[in-house]
Amino acid sequence: MKVAIVGVTGYSGTVLWQLLSQHPNVTEINIYTTQADLEAVAQQFDWQTKQTVRVLPFDAGQIMADNDVAFFATPAGVTGELAETFMANHFPIIDLSGDLRLQDPKAYQKWYHRAAEVSRETLSYATYGLTEFTATTTDYIANPGCYATATLMGLAPLVQERLIDLDSVIVDAKSGVTGAGKKLSQATHYVDVDENFSLYKLNQHQHIPEIMQQLKQWAPDMGPIQFTTGLLPVKRGLMATIYAKVTADSADVNEIIAAAFQATYMDKPFVKILANDMPDLRLVVGSNMTAIGWSYNPVTHIVTIVSVIDNLMKGAAGQAVQNFNQYFGFDETAGLAQLPLMI
Amino acid sequence: MKVAIVGVTGYSGTVLWQLLSQHPNVTEINIYTTQADLEAVAQQFDWQTKQTVRVLPFDAGQIMADNDVAFFATPAGVTGELAETFMANHFPIIDLSGDLRLQDPKAYQKWYHRAAEVSRETLSYATYGLTEFTATTTDYIANPGCYATATLMGLAPLVQERLIDLDSVIVDAKSGVTGAGKKLSQATHYVDVDENFSLYKLNQHQHIPEIMQQLKQWAPDMGPIQFTTGLLPVKRGLMATIYAKVTADSADVNEIIAAAFQATYMDKPFVKILANDMPDLRLVVGSNMTAIGWSYNPVTHIVTIVSVIDNLMKGAAGQAVQNFNQYFGFDETAGLAQLPLMI
Amino acid sequence: MKVAIVGVTGYSGTVLWQLLSQHPNVTEINIYTTQADLEAVAQQFDWQTKQTVRVLPFDAGQIMADNDVAFFATPAGVTGELAETFMANHFPIIDLSGDLRLQDPKAYQKWYHRAAEVSRETLSYATYGLTEFTATTTDYIANPGCYATATLMGLAPLVQERLIDLDSVIVDAKSGVTGAGKKLSQATHYVDVDENFSLYKLNQHQHIPEIMQQLKQWAPDMGPIQFTTGLLPVKRGLMATIYAKVTADSADVNEIIAAAFQATYMDKPFVKILANDMPDLRLVVGSNMTAIGWSYNPVTHIVTIVSVIDNLMKGAAGQAVQNFNQYFGFDETAGLAQLPLMI
Amino acid sequence: MKVAIVGVTGYSGTVLWQLLSQHPNVTEINIYTTQADLEAVAQQFDWQTKQTVRVLPFDAGQIMADNDVAFFATPAGVTGELAETFMANHFPIIDLSGDLRLQDPKAYQKWYHRAAEVSRETLSYATYGLTEFTATTTDYIANPGCYATATLMGLAPLVQERLIDLDSVIVDAKSGVTGAGKKLSQATHYVDVDENFSLYKLNQHQHIPEIMQQLKQWAPDMGPIQFTTGLLPVKRGLMATIYAKVTADSADVNEIIAAAFQATYMDKPFVKILANDMPDLRLVVGSNMTAIGWSYNPVTHIVTIVSVIDNLMKGAAGQAVQNFNQYFGFDETAGLAQLPLMI
Incomplete structure (x- = not known):
């Protein structure tokens, strides 16, 4: 399974990369960014791993060509704009942002203080991925807020x-x-x-x-x-x-x-x-x-x-991986064996 | 004004000592303890001050003879046992413990999980010293909990x-x-x-x-x-x-x-x-x-x-000093000028 | 590979249990304690796992009969007393305490402020397991201090x-x-x-x-x-x-x-x-x-x-697992894939 | 004694204001800023005091006319530029910045990575105010770094x-x-x-x-x-x-x-x-x-x-007040009675 991560400079994206990099069903992780300085983005991984991480410029077509699924750990507004491209191609998306969680564009506008980019119809195709309560899922999974x-x-x-x-x-x-x-x-x-x-x-x-x-x-x-x-x-x-x-x-x-x-x-x-x-x-x-x-x-x-x-695990990256496991039929706990730190 | 502090090894007692040691109307602080090792109690002040602090053995008669007021920063149970001695002599007490806050001995027993030592009548002589709402006061002030x-x-x-x-x-x-x-x-x-x-x-x-x-x-x-x-x-x-x-x-x-x-x-x-x-x-x-x-x-x-x-100021030692100021008619803010730390 | 852990109530023992419970080459973990209340020891695992953990009374013979290796995460003094029993049987021990790290019993006495229980000869059989520098190893591995x-x-x-x-x-x-x-x-x-x-x-x-x-x-x-x-x-x-x-x-x-x-x-x-x-x-x-x-x-x-x-990983439980991997010839990183938390 | 504080938005300036506002020899504090929005600067005091604090635009002449001394709690570079105006008038300055601590302008340039604005001669008029070691003082006191x-x-x-x-x-x-x-x-x-x-x-x-x-x-x-x-x-x-x-x-x-x-x-x-x-x-x-x-x-x-x-007391504002006390011959501990918090 080849996975794309878009947005890795925030906390959720970093933890998501950590989880997927140890997931038994993931063979390749491709990192995409809209930032111009790819090198700078790659450098943030230097201190986590002895391996070099390759960062690629964002390109929707390339993502779909080279991956089986894309995770978005981007700020509000990004996936709203991009959603329809991927949906039109039935390419599976797991979205950690809030852009497609609300079915009502007006509610989005009110609570996120920004214009809703997505139509009510598009929104209706997204699954609100509260994993313990998901019956059926769609190609677009809106990962819940923490x-x-x-x-x-x-x-x-x-x-x-x-x-x-x-x-x-x-x-x-x-x-x-x-x-x-x-x-x-x-x-x-x-x-x-x-x-x-x-x-x-x-x-x-x-x-x-x-x-x-x-x-x-x-x-x-x-x-x-x-x-x-x-x-x-x-x-x-x-x-x-x-x-x-x-x-x-x-x-x-x-x-x-x-x-x-x-x-x-x-x-x-x-x-x-x-x-x-x-x-x-x-x-x-x-x-x-x-x-x-x-x-x-x-x-x-x-x-x-x-x-x-x-909040970064079940509240963000962990639940995203759980959604990934459910969507592809993997063991629900795959890649999520990490016990609480406690100490 | 000579003040006694009984119980100085806890946090409230320590802060109380700090406040009173800088109070403009306090000329002498006498510290009393029921602990056998007076030296050990005195040593805890070593690191706060360059002056030597004298600690005396607890003695109700001596406290009343040598002071104008006594603060108790003792654990639950202590003032309950001692209250009547001081009350009988109309010697002013400011009590930071919970022993005389409740007018109903049964409530004390229920919530403090220990026998109530004080009669309902004695309890009725105590003032619940929530300073902003105290109309008249008595010789026994029960300083409220944090x-x-x-x-x-x-x-x-x-x-x-x-x-x-x-x-x-x-x-x-x-x-x-x-x-x-x-x-x-x-x-x-x-x-x-x-x-x-x-x-x-x-x-x-x-x-x-x-x-x-x-x-x-x-x-x-x-x-x-x-x-x-x-x-x-x-x-x-x-x-x-x-x-x-x-x-x-x-x-x-x-x-x-x-x-x-x-x-x-x-x-x-x-x-x-x-x-x-x-x-x-x-x-x-x-x-x-x-x-x-x-x-x-x-x-x-x-x-x-x-x-x-x-919780150690308005919730304990600070309000105790405020009660002290109110009882003796000092400026309400005397000894309490300390601004918030903020940083 | 069946592994015994002796001493699980401290921080090192707890982390060791966490690491071994996810180690690919470990099929069974048996927990031993010298404490009388086995139930109380078992309860500390309740909040880490949904599975029940079985705790057994300490018994050197039973440990050797039922396991391939024993980890000791016990306070100073415990393994010193027990070392020779296991060594006599060439049963592999990985010891997180300081008891067999020093080859000179007098040094032990001086720095640990307790009598040395182990002879100089016995001490000479132990390997100081600083994993990056271990050339050959013995059955008794003294895991280094943090x-x-x-x-x-x-x-x-x-x-x-x-x-x-x-x-x-x-x-x-x-x-x-x-x-x-x-x-x-x-x-x-x-x-x-x-x-x-x-x-x-x-x-x-x-x-x-x-x-x-x-x-x-x-x-x-x-x-x-x-x-x-x-x-x-x-x-x-x-x-x-x-x-x-x-x-x-x-x-x-x-x-x-x-x-x-x-x-x-x-x-x-x-x-x-x-x-x-x-x-x-x-x-x-x-x-x-x-x-x-x-x-x-x-x-x-x-x-x-x-x-x-x-200090709990490379400084204690992590290096113990690394020593375990080296001793048994497993991949050095087995069970230790966990990336730094960073956030 | 009327005192000016220039620069109150940083930590040192805030603590300095707190100390001076309770100093027994200070009757008036005037706050000056080079920031355009005086109101915004004043608002930061809202949460420390119930009194309104007045903030004035920076004006060297006005400061000298209306005050007996000026404290500068400004970033590197500010007092370097202004020093000579005040020095020419023998107006006492206590400077919490590093601008006049070094007698060698080249050293300033090397360590502060900015041009030195002050001549070697001017620098020689400043006193390095390490209070426990100050023999004689000048009108310009460079308060030492933490x-x-x-x-x-x-x-x-x-x-x-x-x-x-x-x-x-x-x-x-x-x-x-x-x-x-x-x-x-x-x-x-x-x-x-x-x-x-x-x-x-x-x-x-x-x-x-x-x-x-x-x-x-x-x-x-x-x-x-x-x-x-x-x-x-x-x-x-x-x-x-x-x-x-x-x-x-x-x-x-x-x-x-x-x-x-x-x-x-x-x-x-x-x-x-x-x-x-x-x-x-x-x-x-x-x-x-x-x-x-x-x-x-x-x-x-x-x-x-x-x-x-x-670091904010003896390392900045506290030592500044100690320098103030020494310069004007006040009791060295005036305004500095605050005991350690400890708890």
Whole structure:
């Protein structure tokens, strides 16, 4: 299997290259860039490997001729512009950007603060690749956002089985700094982040609409969610702490919730449900795992669900490889054996 | 003014000593300990000061004879046992522990997992010293807990003026590691905290009952709150992110909330209300300030209030000095001029 | 290949288990402990894997009967006591402790502050497994210490080719906190390490004698070294900054040094020599790589060599697996493909 | 005393403002900037104080008319250009930049990589304000660099009394990230610094020439020093670990060194000599203290001196205030009472 990666200078692209370079079904990786200085892009691999990495200029035709699939780890706007070329040729794309996640171009415009380049029809051909819930797939896989992945994984059983009040969901999510990307900004200067914790994009984060879109597919009468995003002084790791009012009013609430999580995730290799504990970031960072814990408070009737992922793995490159495995029928865990670092 | 400090080996006691050693109205600090090795206790000051610090054995009579006031920065249980001796003599105590914060001994027993040593009558003589809201004070001041201080400061105007649904409050609070104390534990080992974020004591934290007690004084029909506590990989700083349903359904919600915060805190030297921004830890760490921001979401009708403090300053030693200033009629800011570190 | 791991509760043992659990030539891992509560030891694996891990009571005979090799990741003193049983049976041992690294029992006693349990004769059967320099091996492989590995890798070409004054070596080394182990101590409390940098065991570190022993094998007239060890506020990673007076006084000093490093490490898969740059921890953490940079100062005639490793990988578990690969003739990189994390 | 601060947007300027705003002898602070948007500069104070801060456009005449002294916390090049205007008027300047530290314009050009604007004659009027060693002062005080301060404080007694081989000095210094300034760069991005340690400007740091200049005043035959600078993943704090060959060959080396440090620093309020211990960053961060420890190795005859400061306090703003106190004859500790944070 020959794979193309377009965009390797960001964090997701780098991790994607690392994963694919050790994937048992990948025989060749071709790296493409729209940057003029190919040499400079190649140099960033110098310190990771003793082998020389070749970087090629971006060329859609050449990509399709020389590869079996292309991963895009590019900023917002790039794949939106290019999508139709590849789709017209039924060439499989796994897109780590948000360009084709939303089926409604107006929502894209509103949340991404930029013009939508893709028609509603084209958007309808894309698969939202939340791997644990993908039934059938198309040639264009929109890899979910990191906040969306953690939140949806934590809410799925409760929303699907309507165990919670669909108008009561509050998400207090926090991410490590790699989630903010490699671009320089005051907000990611070491001195601003270290020994600090700050909130940003309160109820404004661009992952909110893809969460709502997916929740509404599971429960069309799903109400709006409250969504807080915070910046933790760590590199990697994302926790979504989710609060919701439980509707069931029986003594068995705990058993009902436990059963729902078990039924949904029992045979999923990358999901771990904690029985009596809350996961911390360490439990997953470095791996493709999602770890989920929960606690029901009988006084307030609120269940607190805690869902953690490594934002660069399950939240980006890892899930992209999982989508790759699913699309081509490889073992779901191929190339993703890496255990959490923990220490 | 001669002051006694009992308990100086913990973080709060150390910071308290630092603050009092620079307080303009303090002429003498006497340090008392129940530990046998006075020398060992004295040595911990070696690296802070070029002066020698004298440590004395604990003796209630001697403390009252040689001082005008005593601060207790001791673990749970100590002041409970000693309170009545000092109270019987009307000797002023500022107690940083939780022993006399709760008026109900049964609540103490439930939340502190230890027998209550103090009678309901004795408890009723203590003042809960949330300084911005203390009307009259007694000789025994129970300095509030760190989570309680941040949460109550953020909720006060909205609960007092009933701008929110009193059954809808969810608090997602996070603290730095000094909040967990100096005692060695796996949970505070560097390797367990660094690059991590974890939750603990979900709905079990011992500051919950003092929050409820105070809220019910402001609004007797206050409902139970949902309370999450998390451990941030930072030393100092505490953020309470508070969610509540707004009851007012007018276009002026933003103005109403802003007016409530302004009215409550306008003339308070240690409170800063942010107009259009959310405070981060950096805004307060190192200082005695509470910084509060808020954001109303018209879609969900939820207001998010963010209240930050330095858990060792406003959350412990700083507020203790503020209580000291109030009790003796000194300038409220005396000894507390220290600005936030920021960098 | 069936492998035994004795001692899995420390950091090295945990990482060793992670590496071996993904090693292509390992079919079975048996975990042994001397702790009474087998269940408690097994539970620490719960959060790393969805599979159940079986922990067995320590039994030398059983280990030899059921395995092809045993790794010991135990504290100082354990393998010293047990070594002869396994050696008498020519059963291969890879020992991550320092018990059999020193050929002189008196040196062990002096630097480890404990009685030497092993005779000089037994010690002479052990191989000091600095993998890049192992010519022939024995059944007992003493895996080198982390500081020793980084320092020796950085000094080897210059000492072997006598390019430096053998009496001029100063090593300023720094390590992450995992190097100090999992045991609770004030020195590893989060609040003591965070935002701090401290020195410890100045010229007293127990890795000094194994460094001297190896250097003297390369150059019998090697003089004593100055050795500083510091504690960095990071989890993993170790840098040895080495200063030495260059003896050559020609204009070609740079070329001579470069040639020496190239000749020694050219074909070594886990060593990367930087041409014009100094490595940082990030370049290696998470991987088994050693990265080495150097800079010659013509004004002082001092060369600064910078050698970095991940103390838990090349400095412990990674090199143990490398020794395992070498001993059994597997591909040297088997089970060690993991690239540096970098981000 | 009315004081002007020119340049307040960097870290040193901010801390300087904080210190002066609490200085007992300062009645008025006027802030000047060359930036067009005065409002934007003023806003950075919003979050530190509840009072409004007024920012004025830079005007040399106005500064001299309205103030008694001016502090410059500006980038390299600014004071070089302006120095003569103020000097001609004998208006006192305390300059935190490096522009007038070196008496040789060629050295400035070489190490600062920019043209020297100041004549050798003008340079000779400036005082190098290493406060513990200033005999007489002039109207123009060049506040020393952070690395220079820590290194010179550690070396002074040994060089002045020639207890060490003057050709043997190696300095391995490390600083927190505030030392690198507020400007955005890849090197100070959180993801590049966190969990990392890296070296930079090896033997190239611009503080080297001012160290050499001062050392040569103390010992004209002082030889070149080896100077390494590293970036610690902390905000504040700087440690210089200094190695030098001791010339004395007596059994009393320890006593001789101890006596030298005691004699030099006994009555200095901001220097603490540790008898049997090595200082860590925590011992000084937040305060204006220099803490110095040392250890003599009889095997190598090398003494290791460890000198730590807070790079923004004794290494910048704190020493600037100390220079201010000395120049105007205030108590040396005025405005600098702040104890180390420690926790």
